[in-house]
Amino acid sequence: MIINFIQWSKKSLFSNWWNSLITLFCIYLLFLIIPPFINWAILDATFSGKLKTDCTAGGACWVFIRVWFEKLMYGFYPVENIWRINLSFIIFIGTIGLSFFVREKYKLYILFFLIFIFPFIAFILIRGGFGLTIVETREWGGLALTFILAIFGIILSFPLGVLLAMGRRSEMPIIKYFCICFIETWRGIPLITVLFAAAVMFPLLLPSGTLVDKLLRVAIGIAIFESAYVAEVVRGGLQSLPRGQYDAAKSIGMGYWQMNFFIVLPQAIKTVIPGITNTFIALLKDTPLIYLIGMAEILGIVNMAKANPYWLGMAVEGYVFAAIIFGVVSFILSSYSQKLEKKFSTENK
């Protein structure tokens, strides 16, 4: 065992003087970073208490996360109604989990449910109505708001993205060039300008007196922005489909829409799932930008807490907390999409 280790380290760590130097440098780097971080985050940290003054050990003050946990997660959403947000997320994750266990045939129904039915259920659950007390959207916030916007954004952008991808491959020139311009324009501008436009410019374009909720405007903006990216991913899927599939569909007398709905899209959508997952990860990392147009998203709550006289300067703990959550979620999603990509690439060979 030990001999094995020595042999291995000779081969992969100390094979020549240059490699040994690099190894020593790496060890030094790790030594510089890891012990202080562990000291700060665990050994010197304070975990119990109720106030900032309880944190006297000099390390991280996790008390802050404990006290502010509900705010960081749900913003100013009424505490007694938090179960409604949780229920929507459970439905979402449960439906996706279910899709791993059902037969191929039913997966399309699940996709249909997620795109066309789930948004309404979740919206009614979270916002209220139909007997549930109404929670105004300005009370939504925290990490939940980020996830709500990202999930709604990707779901709403999906149908539009598919249509745009089909339009870009269309033989009708006006439709084709419109789709190209639309996609390239949205891909060429930063999300933040879209958010500014949704927050400030869009109300000017509607008849005076019409009030569209700010969150809704932002969600629409994000969905349109994202649809351009989804369209490019779907186009890749459409292009990867062998020509024979199109020819076969046409030769049994199918029209354009029949061919696309029954033959092309079901196969294409399957191959673009990894790409869509990557788009979703990118969107999830971009959504915290809504903080810049004044929404109480998790970074907004941290920055607010930092200015609170009782919790002055609690930025690091808040950022580390947010970083861990974002890191874990996008790491899980990206390893899933990589696994899927590998599976598809071997399936097709």
Next chain:
Amino acid sequence: MFRIDEIKNSLKKNLQLGNLVPQFLLLFVLFFIVYYFTSNAQTNMAARNISSGFGFLQTNSGFDVQFSLIDYDGSYSFGRAYLVGLLNTLLVSSFGIVFATILGFLVGVARLSNNFLLSKLSQLYVEILRNLPLILQIFFWYFVVLRNLPSTENSFIFLDFLIVNVQGAYFPKFIFTNFNAIFYGLVCALLTIFFAQYYSKKLIYERGKSLPIFKISILCLILFTTIFSLIGNTDLQLQQAELIQNFGIFNYVGGVKLVPEFLALLFALSLYTSTFIAENVRAGILSVGKGQKEASKSLGFNNSQSLKLIIIPQALRVIIPPTTNQYLNLLKNSSLAAGIGYPDLASVFAGTALSQTGKAIEIIFIVMLTYLSISLIISAFLNWYNHKIAFIEK
């Protein structure tokens, strides 16, 4: 004959009723949407007493920005403020692109290293930094790292050259007298290098000999600039920032000051983008088959020749297209400057100027158009370059 038939067929196809109806429907819907929005905008602007049009670009802005490459204060126009923002965006993006590329190449190569520890560490670097939201990283650099730098009195001073404190980083200002001479020297050197390259290409094709062109270029640059600066009597002075105490408050004056907002944005952008470039570089190098390296060895190329002539040109073909996208992403991501108040295009123009004038439509339009055109220009240039180095398949 065949060609005309083809065109006729395609025309016939396009003129079919089934094809015309949806296209005109789309045009009609588009026209209606544009008409609906503009008419609403006109009534709304009239109701709020906001005049439309771009005339405001000439009026005084009345706000100040804290970091600008050109002369600017409140007495300059909004047009000038736009220029300040645009230059700041370009500044941080171009530096970011350079640093991200260097770092990305290093990390990408390190991930393929034989050294277990080095490759795992680089993997960790990539996995951590690319999975965290960029805005979080910017906040981390700005609020956590740069805010905890020493105060002005206790600044870090490196070799009397770089001064770092909580207010930013100070470099000495280079003050040249008779700079023209160096400039002419540079021009001469570049011309010589150009001809040397031309000659060496010719030499390779005609006699199969190669010149050490890189060494010649370096030599030319050094030689010509030194000779010209000696003849032209050029003098270089470093104007260091100086510590001045004013009413008990210490401050550095002079030199070139980089504000912490710029530094935080630059660090975050370059580190974040470098992870994506590292992945591209790794994929590019892996895509070059082992056989290529072995073949170049068996042809008698040495290590650096095989890298330069065989491996890198083939790897670049795979690396460049996705890396282009990353450059564009970096440019677009630089708009996150609004989060920490670095006066870039989005925060100066779509933020401050918009709230001053209330001309939301015009300003958002200008900002979007600017980002779009910079993106299109960069991607057109890089497409051209990519086309140039692309493998010509028959």
